[in-house]
Amino acid sequence: MSWSLRLARPADAAAMPDIAADSPRTAEGYARLIRKGHSLVSHVGDALAGVLVAEPFRRELHIWELSVLPAFRKRGIGRGLVRAALIDARNTGVKALTLTTDREDGAPFFAQLGFEEVTALDAHIRLAGELAVEVDNGLDADRRCAMICFLD
Numbered sequence: 001m002s003w004s005l006r007l008a009r010p011a012d013a014a015a016m017p018d019i020a021a022d023s024p025r026t027a028e029g030y031a032r033l034i035r036k037g038h039s040l041v042s043h044v045g046d047a048l049a050g051v052l053v054a055e056p057f058r059r060e061l062h063i064w065e066l067s068v069l070p071a072f073r074k075r076g077i078g079r080g081l082v083r084a085a086l087i088d089a090r091n092t093g094v095k096a097l098t099l100t101t102d103r104e105d106g107a108p109f110f111a112q113l114g115f116e117e118v119t120a121l122d123a124h125i126r127l128a129g130e131l132a133v134e135v136d137n138g139l140d141a142d143r144r145c146a147m148i149c150f151l152d
Ligand SMILES: CC(C)(COP(=O)(O)OP(=O)(O)OC[C@H]1O[C@@H](n2cnc3c(N)ncnc32)[C@H](O)[C@@H]1OP(=O)(O)O)[C@@H](O)C(=O)NCCC(=O)NCCS
Pocket: 065, 066, 067, 068, 069, 072, 073, 074, 075, 076, 077, 078, 079, 080, 100, 101, 102, 104, 105, 106, 108, 109, 112
């Protein structure tokens, strides 16, 4: 079955908590980020299948969440969402996309798409802060990493 992809609209927020089941974000939280204009959704038929939630920070675009419902995985939707975010970022003058992820479960996926690990975290205060918040919230520091994809 084919899937479609577009910019998220505030009305999409209500269904987003069902996609990323382990996210603490509420529908209102998603709506606030959607209004910033860079989040994306993918549909299979009428069903919301995947989301990419992003927020600009100066000339970087940070991906807060990328999630595809298990039933719709391995069809290229996750990769399609990231590639669309890269195109949107280039078109809006963004210098780089950033994110934090799990070294084993997420980093290999993003590496395939051109992201590299940020090892010099003292030179990237915002990402260092994000990792610190995640550890405060109970995530394993050894498993988390920050990644960046520079745009030409
Ligand atoms: C990661 C995720 C978004 C991928 O979505 P998807 O729609 O299944 O991804 P795609 O179908 O576009 O996969 C693209 C490629 O990445 C690979 N891939 C998918 N998940 C991967 C992972 N966790 N690690 C390594 N490779 C992965 C696929 O096998 C595929 O490679 P192939 O074309 O050579 O077979 C999805 O598995 C998901 O929602 N996971 C839970 C949340 C999560 O981990 N988010 C990302 C970290 S924040």
